[in-house]
Amino acid sequence: MNKIFKNAKDTIFDVKNNATIMLGGFGLCGIPENLISALVAKNITGLTCISNNAGVDDFGIGLLLKTRQVKKMISSYVGENSEFERQLLNGELEVDLIPQGTLAERCRAAGAGIPAFYTPAGVGTEVAKNKEIKIFNGKEYLMELAFESDFAFVKAWKGDAIGNLIYRGTARNFNPMMATAGKITIAEVEELVPVGSLDPNTIHTPGIYVDRVFEGKNYEKRIEKITTQ
Amino acid sequence: MGLTKFEIAKRISKELQNGYYVNLGIGIPTLISNYIPDNISVIMQSENGLLGMGPFPNKDNVDSDLINAGKETVTTLDGSSLFSSAESFAMIRRGRVNLTVLGAMEVSQYGDIANWKIPGKMVKGMGGAMDLVASAKNIIVAMMHTNKKGESKLLTKCSLPITGIKCVKKIVTNLAVIDIENEQFILKERAPGVSVGEIIAATEGELLVPDSVPEMDI
Numbered sequence: 146m147n148k149i150f151k152n153a154k155d156t157i158f159d160v161k162n163n164a165t166i167m168l169g170g171f172g173l174c175g176i177p178e179n180l181i182s183a184l185v186a187k188n189i190t191g192l193t194c195i196s197n198n199a200g201v202d203d204f205g206i207g208l209l210l211k212t213r214q215v216k217k218m219i220s221s222y223v224g225e226n227s228e229f230e231r232q233l234l235n236g237e238l239e240v241d242l243i244p245q246g247t248l249a250e251r252c253r254a255a256g257a258g259i260p261a262f263y264t265p266a267g268v269g270t271e272v273a274k275n276k277e278i279k280i281f282n283g284k285e286y287l288m289e290l291a292f293e294s295d296f297a298f299v300k301a302w303k304g305d306a307i308g309n310l311i312y313r314g315t316a317r318n319f320n321p322m323m324a325t326a327g328k329i330t331i332a333e334v335e336e337l338v339p340v341g342s343l344d345p346n347t348i349h350t351p352g353i354y355v356d357r358v359f360e361g362k363n364y365e366k367r368i369e370k371i372t373t374q
Numbered sequence: 375m376g377l378t379k380f381e382i383a384k385r386i387s388k389e390l391q392n393g394y395y396v397n398l399g400i401g402i403p404t405l406i407s408n409y410i411p412d413n414i415s416v417i418m419q420s421e422n423g424l425l426g427m428g429p430f431p432n433k434d435n436v437d438s439d440l441i442n443a444g445k446e447t448v449t450t451l452d453g454s455s456l457f458s459s460a461e462s463f464a465m466i467r468r469g470r471v472n473l474t475v476l477g478a479m480e481v482s483q484y485g486d487i488a489n490w491k492i493p494g495k496m497v498k499g500m501g502g503a504m505d506l507v508a509s510a511k512n513i514i515v516a517m518m519h520t521n522k523k524g525e526s527k528l529l530t531k532c533s534l535p536i537t538g539i540k541c542v543k544k545i546v547t548n549l550a551v552i553d554i555e556n557e558q559f560i561l562k563e564r565a566p567g568v569s570v571g572e573i574i575a576a577t578e579g580e581l582l583v584p585d586s587v588p589e590m591d592i
Contacts, residue, residue, distance in 0.1 A: 171422040171459065172445040174438065197459070224498035225445075233497055240497070245421065246463025246505030253460040264467065265508035269486075269539035272504065302439075314439030314456060315422050321458045349458075366438040372430045372446040 147306045150359040153183035156331045163191035167297040167323040172369050175316030176205050177298040179333045179361040193217040199229045221245035254291035256325025261290045297327025304334035308355025309348045324350045333361040376548035376565035381592050384409045386546050390416050399476030400444045402516040421502040423462045426454030467509045474510035478517050480532045483579035485542040485554045488534035507538030519547035519576045526578035549573050558582050563590045
């Protein structure tokens with residue numbers, strides 16, 4: 146079995162306009178940099194992006210916003226991106242804001258074969274609009290649906306040819322759930338290692354979920370807020 | 375008038391108990407980690423996926439793969455653990471986080487909180503705030519008592535879109551410590567040099583004022 150592709154461009158050969166794509170990352174930490182660049186280069190448009198954040202003006206998903214390739218963002222927090230805010234307030238961009246834990250769980254549910262679940266997050270708020278409310282043990286919960294997405298783009302620290310992945314630090318964030326949830330999951334890794342060199346005890350994403358893997362290049366791994374003592 | 379944001383953080387640090395797992399929101403709450411009493415041990419949770427969050431790194435060990443929920447570079451400590459955001463919110467919904475401190479634009483006397491959206495003006499999103507307030511057993515709000523226009527942020531009813539209902543138990547502002555019980559604000563402590571009258575004037579919602587209101591010990 147060999148899921149290795151040469152580069153980002155080759156792995157997105159079948160990504161079409163109007164696709165729905167999950168993109169891992171929290172802020173700029175653990176984002177699939179190479180895959181985002183490949184989407185920009187190929188100018189695929191009308192995208193629906195499921196991602197916790199929308200990058201910054203000149204990095205991450207911000208690059209796709211600048212070129213107007215995004216039709217809809219499904220996120221929990223989109224501050225720090227003025228172009229995003231401008232497009233949103235002008236009605237040029239559709240946005241679905243979702244509580245972060247619900248966003249994570251909707252990915253997890255999709256990857257676990259669970260079509261819906263109940264959560265207390267958003268009860269009594271505008272997030273609850275048009276959602277089924279059910280009471281368990283006297284407390285209200287909202288029914289939330291698993292996401293459907295055509296692709297999941299994830300970023301890992303190390304990976305092998307059969308798609309086993311290991312993340313590093315808080316760059317893990319949304320990547321493991323999204324990796325399980327895409328109809329097609331593409332993983333970019335900082336280091337592609339030979340099969341057998343990853344300790345099975347330490348693998349975060351079993352290769353069964355991953356369809357394509359490649360070693361990324363020129364990682365910038367930009368830090369949004371460098372804070373030191 | 376009243377406390378600085380650092381003093382608000384310091385006052386809230388007195389609510390920490392040994393063994394607490396604590397989630398601190400962006401802004402004033404983050405400052406609380408500077409005032410943890412020496413005789414207790416608490417573990418900080420960062421909802422992107424870190425338990426046992428350490429201080430900011432030195433210049434030499436900044437790691438782009440290690441940030442907190444405010445996207446600031448942080449460190450791990452002995453005993454830290456790393457996990458996915460799904461697992462992070464699982465432990466939050468499960469009620470394992472003992473204390474959540476967050477900022478707010480408005481709080482109502484019913485314990486409703488608004489802190490994620492100003493329609494037509496600011497749309498940043500709720501991040502993890504809705505999950506946290508819906509599940510945490512103990513929620514403290516850290517904020518200024520009034521907004522930039524001088525209007526009260528402690529209201530009968532929130533005017534901005536709600537983040538969560540009936541969840542806030544305690545508010546620490548630059549003027550006062552206020553508890554929420556039986557659908558009303560209860561004045562517990564006043565900031566040094568601030569009179570009860572000033573607090574009443576700055577509070578739009580129903581405020582119960584006991585006969586004696588002690589000054590905060592900062």
